[in-house]
Amino acid sequence: MAILDRQGRLFGKVSILDLGAILAIVIALFGLFLVPGKGGDTIAQIGAAEIKPVEVEIMVRGLTVRYPDELVQTGEKTQIIIRNNPRGEVEITAAAALIPKVPVPMPDGTVEALEDPRLSEIYVRDFAITLAGNAQVTSDGVIFSGEKVKIGTQVQIESPKYVMRGSVMDIRYEE
Incomplete structure (x- = not known):
């Protein structure tokens, strides 16, 4: 069994595009809640x-x-x-x-x-x-x-x- 098949799925089950979208959402949430912005406070600190x-x-x-x-x-x-x-x-x-x-x-x-x-x-x-x-x-x-x-x-x-x-x-x- 190949790692990638012809439709671009890993092990024939999960699409690479789906994994990329999930990774982008996780990175955005990490940046939004944990990395300080221009004001120095994160959303978690303001809340x-x-x-x-x-x-x-x-x-x-x-x-x-x-x-x-x-x-x-x-x-x-x-x-x-x-x-x-x-x-x-x-x-x-x-x-x-x-x-x-x-x-x-x-x-x-x-x-x-x-x-x-x-x-x-x-x-x-x-x-x-x-x-x-x-x-x-x-x-x-x-x-x-x-x-x-x-x-x-x-x-x-x-x-x-x-x-x-x-x-x-x-x-x-x-x-």
Whole structure:
């Protein structure tokens, strides 16, 4: 009996093409689950990451709003959108409407940062908003619903009253 027959079967039972396909699938699964990717974490490590309460502080700049103190309320739920993908619901734990500051030289030669009087009259505000939710914490950072969040990440929050786009300026969680 020959090792290969005329139809390309090993010992007359198994096709070489079938063995090649099975080998390709095994190699792909090995690479997917066990070899680290560009981020350094494998899928197995990300799946095993701890889910912890996380606070993300964002800065929204230059929002034009008539009643800034009534727009964002602490305790309300809002949708979080990261890189144009909805990533669930978070709670607003702190919100502050800020008037941008400008450097002003003083007569004694020092410089002080004072609220810009021009912007306090024309309804332009910056907002510092703290969002709280549960996220995976890995050695590479925080992952909200499969999307990494780091300082500088663009985040959008949305409710029936507003849509705001800002960037992350702080991330806090217990280690």
